[in-house]
Amino acid sequence: MSKTREKSQFESRFKEQVMEVIAVTGASGISAGRAGGNQMWNASIPLIAWKALGSNEPSIKEELRLEWLVDDEEWEKTRDLLGMNSIARLQVRKAEKSMMLVSVIEKDYRDDELEIILQESLKPVFYNDDVLGIFELNKGIKVFEKDISWAGEEGYLYFDWNEDRTVMHSALKTAYELFKEQDKWNRKIRGYAAEELVELANEWLEDNEEAEMNKITKEIFVGLMKLSSISVYPDGDFDLFFDDGDMFWGHSIIVTGNINGEFSSAEIAG
Structure with missing residues (x-):
């Protein structure tokens, strides 16, 4: 698709009227994505x-993407166009859940x-769990997190x-189940990863x-894995991330899997 057509399709999502607004950016910075086959990047930053400008209407607290x-x-020139957690004066065209940036008038506005x-928005947000303790919200990605010790690893x-x-x-x-029988889950998870990936490691x-070394056995594979993090989800699903001990040259x-004992994948990434 040509750049002209991509731009036309993009702009058709927004109203024609150009508005001047003051906006608060969120806790994550500018990012960009590009669909397969496209030439243009869709850059964006969250607004909260x-x-x-010039209206007597009160401010609107809602999450939008600019x-x-x-x-x-x-894209190289606009990576630092706006900062996170800041107030900016902008010209925009509005859609229902997003705004199209026309221009930045003032990057830091009072x-x-x-x-x-x-x-x-800058105040920390905590979640206090009776079993696992206090988690803090990473506002940039909307994830609660805490340091843990699991199966003897940090x-x-x-x-x-x-x-x-x-x-x-x-x-x-889901986390309660993983922590209740840590050693059992640790053996099962590492064993599954070794079964799925040891051939690739070799x-x-x-x-x-x-x-x-000349060969990586399943035992060596398991021993080289080092816990990095655990992500838990509703309905028993989980992801465990491990450092690879350089078997895959630094990939994760x-x-x-699921706490019902079924595993869906073991893969390398990063």
Whole structure:
């Protein structure tokens, strides 16, 4: 698809009217994605509140994405166009759940009403669980996290923030099961990863001219894995991330399963 057509399709999502607004950016910075076959990047940054400039209407607290379309050269120039956790004066075109950036008028703008919202958003958010303790919200990715010790190793435990606390508690029930029988789960998870990936590890070993071993057995594979983090989800699903001990040259090993004892995948990433 041509750049002109991509731009036309992108802009058709937004109203024609150009508005001047003041907006509060969220806790994560600018990112960009590009669909397969497209030439342009869809750059964006989250907004948590905004108001029309010159209007007597109160500010609106809602989560939107501020978006703009750029080619490779423009993307490099706009990576630092706006900062996270800041207030900016902008020209935009609005859609229902997003805004299209027309121009940045002032990158750092002062507005007392929106400053209150910004300062409130910067306060830490905690989740206190009776079993596992206190988690802190990583606002950039909306994930609660805490340091843990699991099966004799240090790592992190994560679960997704959700407006519905019952959903979060369901995710934590997955963690309860993993922690209740840590050694059993540790053996099962590592054993599954070794079964699925040891052949691939030996293929990588053949390409490593500096390797100090001739073959990676399942026992060696299990011993080289080092816990990095555990992510838990409702309905018993979990992902465990391990450092690979350089078997895959620094990639992560990810094991996905369920507390019913079924595993769906073991793969490398990163």
